[in-house]
Amino acid sequence: MPGTGPGGSGGTSTIHRARRVLAIKPFRRLWGVTYLCSVADWLNLLNLTSLSTKLLDNYSAQNYAFVGVIVTALLPGLLFAPVGGLLADRFDRRKIMVICDLLRCGFLLSIAVVGAPWWLFVANFLVGCCSIMWIPSKDAAVPNLLRRPEQVETANQLGMVMTYGLAVITAAGANALIQGANSTFHLFQGPGVDLYIAKVVVVITGLLYLISGILVATRIPELSLRDVHSSPQQKKVKRADEEKFGFGAMMRDGIKFVRSTPIVRGLLIGAFGAFAAGGAVIGAAKPYSSSLLGGDAAFNLLMLAVFIGLALGMALAPKLAHRLPHDRLFGISIVLAGLALGVVALSPHLAISVGAVAFVGVCAGTAFLTGVTIIGSRVEDAIRGRINAIYQAMLKIVLFGATVVTPVLIGLVRQRNVNLFGTPIIVDGTRPVILGGGLLAVLLGIIAYRQMDERRTEKIFSDLRNALRRNPRRVNGFLIAIEGTTAVNTAEQAARLARWLGTGTRPVVLTADPALGEQRFRTLVSDAALTGVRAQALVAAAVRAELVERQIQPALDAGSVVVMERFVDSPLASLSAAGELDRDELEGLVDWATGRLRPDLTVLLDSEHPDDPQPSLKDQLWVQKLLAEMAAADPDRYVVVDAEGSDGDVASRVRTAVKSVFVGSLAGLAPAEPADAATADLAEAAAAEAELTPEAKQNGVAEADVVPVVSKVEDR
DSSP states (O other), X not given: OOOSSOOGGGGOOHHHHHHHHHTSHHHHHHHHHXXXXXXXXXXXXXXXXHHHHHTOOOHHHHHHHHHHHHHHHHHHHHHHHHHHHHHHHHSOHHHHHHHHHHHHHHHHHHHHHHOOHHHHHHHHHHHHHHHHHHHHHHHHHHHHXXXXXXXHHHHHHHHHHIIIIIHHHHHHHHHHHHHHHHHHHOOSXXXXXHHHHHHHHHHHHHHHXXXXXXXXXXXXXXXXXXXXXXXXXXXXXXXXXXXXXXXHHHHHHXXXXXXXXXXXXXXXXXXXXXXXXXXXXXXXXXXXXXXXXXXHHHHHHHHHHHHHHHHHHHHHHHHHXXXXXXXXXXXXXXXXXXXXXXXXXXXXXXXXXXXXXXXXXXXXXXXXXXXXXXXXXXXXXXXXXXXXXXXXXXXXXXXXXXXXXXXXXXXXXXXXXXXXXXXXXXXXTHHHHHHHHHHHHXXXXXXXXXXXXXXXXXXXXXXXXXXXXXXXXXXXXXXXXXXXXXXHHHHHHHHHHHHHHTTSSSOEEEEOOTHHHHHHHHHHHOSSOOOOHHHXXXXXXXXXXXXXXXXXXXXXXXXXEEEEESOSHHHXXXXXXXXXXXXXXXXXHHHHHHTTOOOSEEEEEEOXXXXXXXXXXXXXXXXXXXXXXXXHHOTTTEEEXXXXXXXXXXXXXXXXXXXXXXXXXXXXXXXXXXXXXXXHHHHHHHHHHHHSOHHHHHHOGGGOXXXXXXXXXXXX
């Protein structure tokens, strides 16, 4: 019984989401720092490869020097990436970033001062070590700078655009400008002018790192924050655990976390397959283009198609994530990339190859961004640095290994010239290698999908059909509304139902009747009370629009079960009864305010003896009659529960009714029932005591504006 359509943030444009994330000052400043460091990284790579050849006279040594710069830049990631994650999880991330920036500046300046070839490689290696310590701290700190966890995906998008887009263009342009300025204006002359200019660029690169360190130290103190989106109780437990752990214990804890958490285990398995296939493609790209008889032009065209596809995939990933859960989207992207590689391997013509390679890029970009988003939004802050480090280390190790091994494998197959449908092609080792990489990606993608998928009872093909629809159905979460004539009853039963559902395997979010929010909103609008029914209807619609956009829709997109008291039906019936307004007009107003979001299930508390002293008995009976009519008009979306008796009895009936709905594809949403009702009541009471905030305990759940109840049982 899916909802009628996405609402809230689900329909928000990429530009709008990016603006909202960039409106957060700490993140905007970190984004600027990322730009500086990324420009410095690319400028360093471009310039040191040039400087290394200028410091040597021997031609053979110059060729080895170029490779040496690449190897010394990659080697720290292969050796020390886990250490960066340990530091990010154990110490102040802002201090780590500042120290690493200052060290990178110092090492680069020393290259210009020492001027010896051997020191260039040593210093470049040390700069790489600092970078591999800096990156996990930055990545792990990003979610703590954001207002809501669901903004992690957009933040990662912006980071990718900056690192692999704007920074690359800036670095290449700046390097060309500096190198060409002397040729044009003859600022420096003499036999060693090229070496002098290369050293100037090294100094400029070092100063960029220095500026980054100063900005991090003085302008972004929020980088030191931890567990921003965790409850105070969770923070206390995590701090106590962190104080007990040394580096060895933290490493063992990280490995244990990977082994015991299916979503992270599947993420790393899928990433291994994707990176191995990517390395095979990189290593085989040049000879593959020759097999198509296209030469250098074909190679450049294939590379352009890959990068365009990557950019497109990263741009499309958030929109696809609103139609497919992240855990499914990651595995599916890798499987589709592997299948597309099979097309690349068997392609007889350049046009087919370009299209297939571009699709591989789209899938790879989607998978990479989805993987980073899962780490940022689904992994706890206390261990996020280590998981980020493992992910980044795997990227470098597997890509490097596959790129090195691929030419050896290609050399094992002899070239043959064949005609396929009148088109001459060269069959060599590139095609079996690319095909093997595609098969590996498909296999590990399927394993990753099965490890990560939290919706196994729901068929994947229905999700894929939904993703291709013009107006997709909401598929990630499940919205339950508790409706009735009295706010006291609906608040109590919503809280009890949320606590019961919280013992299951899905996160559960409870949102209260926004009547208190309406009162605050009225105060902001006018000092006088709004007595007109139409004015009250507009205020109610405004408050619910805000609730849907900021809380309900993000929770549904994250796959949570949302329990909402008095979402739409009760307010509609109350306003219609109080002012005799046209119900169709009110429903149109609510549809517009909520983006046509409707509950997947509405539990109607049916009471023959309303006991709320506020409205008149006549009005209450009229509201009850209207609610009964709504339920009768849409029986597939409603369950009617007898609300007579004690709260415990009513709660038991509500659980039974809800559980009867959670069958078949929805069976996984219902928690396992205790052996008897007494056990259920004891478990509910314990959950209530653990979940309620001190203010809620003092004032009552019904008076709390919003009571979040998040519970997740892992690896039961």
